[in-house]
Structures are given as C-alpha cells and as structure tokens.
Amino acid sequence: MTSPTDLRVAVIGAGPAGIYASDLLAKQGVNIDLFEQMPAPFGLIRYGVAPDHPRIKGIIASLHRVLDTPTIRLLGNIHIGEDITIAQLHEYYDAVLLATGAVADRDLDIPGENLNGSYGAADFVGFYDGNPRFHRTWNLTATHIAIIGVGNVALDISRILAKTANELHTTEIPDNVYQTLKTNQATHIHIFGRRGPAQAKFTPLELKELDHSPSINVVVDPEDIDYDEASIAARRASKSQDLVCQTLEQYAMR
Ligand SMILES: Cc1cc2nc3c(=O)[nH]c(=O)nc-3n(C[C@H](O)[C@H](O)[C@H](O)COP(=O)(O)OP(=O)(O)OC[C@H]3O[C@@H](n4cnc5c(N)ncnc54)[C@H](O)[C@@H]3O)c2cc1C
Structure with missing residues (x-):
C-alpha cells in the first residue's frame, strides 16, 4: 500500500x-x-x-x-x-x-445518408441496450435491411435483428426492447463492405458465433472470396485475419 x-x-x-x-x-x-x-x-x-x-x-x-x-x-x-x-x-x-470514449456516430459523408430509414449504429445499439438518451421504441417493420461496414458492431446489429425476441428474452434486455423486438419483421440482412475478406474488421470468434442461432442462416457469395496480392499478404501477416477469411470461405462453400 x-x-x-x-x-x-x-x-x-x-x-x-x-x-x-x-x-x-x-x-x-x-x-x-x-x-x-x-x-x-x-x-x-x-x-x-x-x-x-x-x-x-x-x-x-x-x-x-x-x-x-x-x-x-x-x-x-x-x-x-x-x-x-x-x-x-x-x-x-x-x-x-x-476518458470520454467515442459514444456518438461519425458521419459517413455520403449522399442519402440522412434519408428516412437510414440510421447510425449508435441509435439502434442505444435502443437495445436501454440507454435512456435514445428512443425507447423503433419501427421494425422493414423486411430487408442494409448494414454498411464489416466490423463487430455490424455483427451485433445483424444478430439482434436476426434472432427472435424470445431468444433474447434470456438476456438483460429491458421489457420495452423485448416488446419492440417482438414486432421485428426483418428476413434479409445484407452487410456491405467496401473491400474483401482480408480487410474485414470482424474478429474470428464473433464471426463464427453469428451462425450459432437456429434463426440465422449466414450466406456469403462465393464471388466475394477473392484475394489480390495485398490481401494474400494481409492474411499471411495476421493469424486472426486468416481465421476471418477461413470462416467466410466456409460460409461461402456451403
Ligand atoms: C456497439 C458496440 C459494441 C461493442 N462490443 C464490444 C464487445 O463485444 N467486446 C469488447 O471488448 N468491446 C466492445 N465494444 C468496445 C468497448 O465498448 C469500448 O472499447 C470501451 O467501452 C471503450 O472504453 P472507454 O472507457 O474508452 O469509453 P466508453 O465506454 O465510451 O466510456 C466513456 C464514458 O465517458 C462518458 N462521457 C463522455 N463524454 C462525457 C462528458 N462530457 N462528461 C461526462 N461524461 C462523459 C460516457 O457517458 C461514457 O460513460 C463495443 C463498442 C460498441 C460501440
């Protein structure tokens, strides 16, 4: 002491x-x-x-x-x-x-970013995690959803939208979130990345876990499994990135 x-x-x-x-x-x-x-x-x-x-x-x-x-x-x-x-x-x-962190969304600065039906991830995460600064209800009637960005937050949001409300009921979600998720109609969730598998920012464990729910079927287009020289080097340089690529390949193969 x-x-x-x-x-x-x-x-x-x-x-x-x-x-x-x-x-x-x-x-x-x-x-x-x-x-x-x-x-x-x-x-x-x-x-x-x-x-x-x-x-x-x-x-x-x-x-x-x-x-x-x-x-x-x-x-x-x-x-x-x-x-x-x-x-x-x-x-x-x-x-x-x-030590104020990074609590707010950063603008993407792309045309259409502020149209109706377009949201920053922090808004939706704030909702399902019960943050009192965010909306307590969401209109979840969309069936097809586009998520921009290939990191773990994209996986989190995809999982929450793809799982059933009852699967999430065993977690600490507040009742208003459970009731809102019961109205969720999402059937197709597309995750968009600007580059290939060797540049995706997922971590291997979270990417594998996406497939663990009976209500989720992960689909990767085999055409997206493509590596140029820089991608091959990126894979070689990082065991973790290589595991991400392997997992995406397994999803693509089936
Ligand atoms: C959606 C999402 C999912 C994540 N999932 C994971 C995960 O599964 N595993 C993992 O390891 N990491 C995860 N992370 C990352 C992890 O949450 C962060 O790395 C970590 O919380 C950062 O800690 P921090 O203390 O720097 O910032 P924060 O946790 O953001 O804390 C900053 C604090 O400062 C407060 N603050 C800000 N401004 C002010 C002000 N002006 N006055 C007073 N207080 C203020 C904020 O309210 C906040 O409480 C996730 C992050 C996000 C956004």
Whole structure:
C-alpha cells in the first residue's frame, strides 16, 4: 500500500478507461472524483456491448469492485462541458483526465445518408441496450435491411435483428426492447463492405458465433472470396485475419 497524497484528480468518463485509470491513480494514494454524464457508470460496456454477450458484460463486476475504493468518488449525471467546464475543474483539481470514449456516430459523408430509414449504429445499439438518451421504441417493420461496414458492431446489429425476441428474452434486455423486438419483421440482412475478406474488421470468434442461432442462416457469395496480392499478404501477416477469411470461405462453400 502506498501512503495517501494530497493530490486530487478529476477523471471524466466512467467507462472502462476512466475506471481503470482511477484504479491506478488510487493505488498511488491519489483522491479521485470520477465524473459521468449518464446516471449510471460503465460506459459502452453497459450501453454498447450486445446483451447476448454476457461474458463481456461481466467485466462490469471487476469495474464495480474498483468503484468500491473509498478514495474514488463517482459523480453521475454531470455532463462536463455543459454542467461544469474543464476550466472550472482545473481550479479545484491538480489534474483533469479525459476518458470520454467515442459514444456518438461519425458521419459517413455520403449522399442519402440522412434519408428516412437510414440510421447510425449508435441509435439502434442505444435502443437495445436501454440507454435512456435514445428512443425507447423503433419501427421494425422493414423486411430487408442494409448494414454498411464489416466490423463487430455490424455483427451485433445483424444478430439482434436476426434472432427472435424470445431468444433474447434470456438476456438483460429491458421489457420495452423485448416488446419492440417482438414486432421485428426483418428476413434479409445484407452487410456491405467496401473491400474483401482480408480487410474485414470482424474478429474470428464473433464471426463464427453469428451462425450459432437456429434463426440465422449466414450466406456469403462465393464471388466475394477473392484475394489480390495485398490481401494474400494481409492474411499471411495476421493469424486472426486468416481465421476471418477461413470462416467466410466456409460460409461461402456451403
Ligand atoms: C456497439 C458496440 C459494441 C461493442 N462490443 C464490444 C464487445 O463485444 N467486446 C469488447 O471488448 N468491446 C466492445 N465494444 C468496445 C468497448 O465498448 C469500448 O472499447 C470501451 O467501452 C471503450 O472504453 P472507454 O472507457 O474508452 O469509453 P466508453 O465506454 O465510451 O466510456 C466513456 C464514458 O465517458 C462518458 N462521457 C463522455 N463524454 C462525457 C462528458 N462530457 N462528461 C461526462 N461524461 C462523459 C460516457 O457517458 C461514457 O460513460 C463495443 C463498442 C460498441 C460501440
């Protein structure tokens, strides 16, 4: 144990980065005030990670233990920049640490992006994860859905839309989400990537898991399995990317 210091630090953002940083500082004897704009902590672990990924959500238990540290004080419902400025914080603290994450969608800057029926992923994720800043209901009558981008958030959204509401009922989804998902009519979900399998940003485990639900049939067009020289090099350079390519090939083969 290190001895307490007189240092006071304001940490902004109670996601994993802010909480682990507070933990490290507290272990050096520093007193922490941890400011969070939401009424509850844990950032995107709580409001981003999909509800059918309980193992990842389980990180909340270890984050919670850190928040029990007597020298870390959590102050929720305070939006730094609106309720208090950074300049004001500097008057009272020896240092200010920003750990505000990336909570909002980035514009794609393409024509039609703002047409009706087009949404950023954060809106839909915020809905199914029960984030109070987002709409509590969604019109889920669309049967054919296009998802732009080939990363794990695309897989999360595809899974949530392709699974039945009852499959998700065993997770921690709030009742309003369950009731809304019961009205979901999606039958075809297309995921668009601008490059090939060797550049896809999926992680191997999440891509394989997509096929585990009885209500999901993953279809990959064999014509999309195509590797130029750069793709072959990218595959060779990364075991994980190679596994992603192998999984996509298996989906294409059947
Ligand atoms: C849809 C989605 C799914 C994901 N799924 C996974 C997964 O399955 N596995 C995995 O390992 N990772 C996953 N991630 C990534 C993971 O959630 C992030 O890497 C991690 O949460 C980042 O931690 P952070 O502390 O930097 O930011 P965040 O978790 O975003 O925390 C930042 C915190 O700062 C607060 N904040 C922001 N601005 C202010 C302000 N002005 N004043 C006060 N507070 C503020 C926010 O409310 C938030 O609580 C996912 C991310 C998303 C978006």
